[in-house]
Amino acid sequence: MSPAVQNQINFPCRKLSVRRKMDFDHDLASPTKSPRKETSDVANEAEQSVRLTRSSSRTAQTPTPSIPHAVCLSPRKVHRNLFKNTVASSPAKEAPLITSFAKARQALHTTTPSTIFCRDKELAVIENFMRPLIDERKPGSMYISGRPGTGKTACVTHILSNKTFSGKFELIFVNCMLLCTPASIFQHIAQQLDTKWNASAKEALPFLEDRLTDTGPMIVLVLDEIDQMSTRDQSVLYAIFELPALKNSRLI
Structure with missing residues (x-):
């Protein structure tokens, strides 16, 4: 019986020479103002308006029309409205997330x-x-x-x-x-x-x-x-x- 045959092979790691352009490249090139920052700006404006109305009420002791508007734009109510919108739209967003997870799990399976x-x-x-x-x-x-x-x-x-x-x-x-x-x-x-x-x-x-x-x-x-x-x-x-x-x- 002839001796056992032996062999060795090495798998090189290939590098991609051209980076594929993603869909979000345009968003990265021209970033927009984040919603969180806009919400904080609205909250700051509301807080400043409340301070102004309080100071004016102390001096003139008369109600100003800006108080109800300032209360409507309070950060707490804006946060509640955003939270309600998120809960209402979450069932529609969960379906594609579950589908993507299932596809990734199937791709990683050793077949x-x-x-x-x-x-x-x-x-x-x-x-x-x-x-x-x-x-x-x-x-x-x-x-x-x-x-x-x-x-x-x-x-x-x-x-x-x-x-x-x-x-x-x-x-x-x-x-x-x-x-x-x-x-x-x-x-x-x-x-x-x-x-x-x-x-x-x-x-x-x-x-x-x-x-x-x-x-x-x-x-x-x-x-x-x-x-x-x-x-x-x-x-x-x-x-x-x-x-x-x-x-x-x-x-x-």
């Missing part, structure tokens, strides 16, 4: 996209690596690195969902962010290989070595966020990457 843009080179490298190993039943390992959000997981799941690979391998996907300890990765892999298996982490590694060298379809193991399994002596990572190098191994 396999039907089309991936600007990653043709990376998709070709992953497919060219996976296809001969699956078709010729050879073990191997690939390490994919890159900044968060650059499409590493999306590209891998997109290639593995190809219909040409249907029925040729068994997929095991593990999100290492959900692991309690790095050594518990062996238990997660063993449980996905055999749902009835239940033992400690020390017994999981010998079980995997026997099961992965046994007869059966090829097994593709995807470890997302693998840096979470880093330890002081890196024993967990060494043990995982040694599994494809075993004799008669069927692990990719």
Whole structure:
């Protein structure tokens, strides 16, 4: 049996050369006076008019026609009117907000996209690596690195969902962010290989070595966020990457 094939690919971070013009650029270019400032100006004018009427009432002791007008423009009544308008119009504004939240939640869900843009080179490298190993039943390992959000997981799941690979391998996907300890990765892999298996982490590694060298379809193991399994002596990572190098191994 030939030694396991190894490969490494790095996902670059692309920068947009042209900034897309937003709808609110015109508003930023020509800012208007804020409503809060206008409300404060009206309140200040009302307060000044009240002071003037009080001083005039003390000297002349006669009511002035500006007092009712000043009371109508008091900050408390203006605030109540604005609050009533906001409550009345809130049901109409809640519908688009809920719709936007639902769309954002759906977009952030970890699903396999039907089309991936600007990653043709990376998709070709992953497919060219996976296809001969699956078709010729050879073990191997690939390490994919890159900044968060650059499409590493999306590209891998997109290639593995190809219909040409249907029925040729068994997929095991593990999100290492959900692991309690790095050594518990062996238990997660063993449980996905055999749902009835239940033992400690020390017994999981010998079980995997026997099961992965046994007869059966090829097994593709995807470890997302693998840096979470880093330890002081890196024993967990060494043990995982040694599994494809075993004799008669069927692990990719």
